[in-house]
Amino acid sequence: xxxxxxxxxxxxxxxxxxxxxxxxxxxxxxxxxxxxxxxxxxxxxxxxxxxxxxxxxxxxxxxxxxxxxxxxxxxxxxxxxxxxxxxxxxxxxxxxxxxxxxxxxxxxxxxxxxxxxxxxxxxxxxxxxxxxx
Numbered sequence: 001x002x003x004x005x006x007x008x009x010x011x012x013x014x015x016x017x018x019x020x021x022x023x024x025x026x027x028x029x030x031x032x033x034x035x036x037x038x039x040x041x042x043x044x045x046x047x048x049x050x051x052x053x054x055x056x057x058x059x060x061x062x063x064x065x066x067x068x069x070x071x072x073x074x075x076x077x078x079x080x081x082x083x084x085x086x087x088x089x090x091x092x093x094x095x096x097x098x099x100x101x102x103x104x105x106x107x108x109x110x111x112x113x114x115x116x117x118x119x120x121x122x123x124x125x126x127x128x129x130x131x132x133x
Contacts, residue, residue: 012064015039016127022047030078034058034116048123055127057117063109066129071122073101080115084108 022028028046037058046054076098084091085108091099101107
């Protein structure tokens with residue numbers, strides 16, 4: 001992969017659940033899931049919408065630098081403060097703000113405080129992406 005390494009969720013200290021937690025027509029209790037979360041970097045797939053999934057993140061701290069070769073990612077902040085470092089700048093998101101990170105763009109998400117985010121991405125995405133080696 002031209003000097004890049006594909007990572008798996010088990011290679012990192014994140015709690016990542018790729019199973020679809022709720023089928024269509026089932027009510028999703030986001031505040032209940034957030035209240036039950038104890039891990040500092042928690043990611044749970046909530047539901048599937050056609051070929052995409054909606055994921056809940058309850059995060060604090062730093063993720064690693066990575067990119068997704070074939071998938072865009074949408075991040076939306078529900079509460080807290082979320083930063084996405086890019087090679088040339090940092091995107092600063094507060095509640096009610098969102099951004100799309102295009103495929104192929106190296107980025108590093110960070111949360112200086114406990115932050116709740118929703119993500120929309122293609123169902124087959126590997127959340128940890130690829131990193132430069």
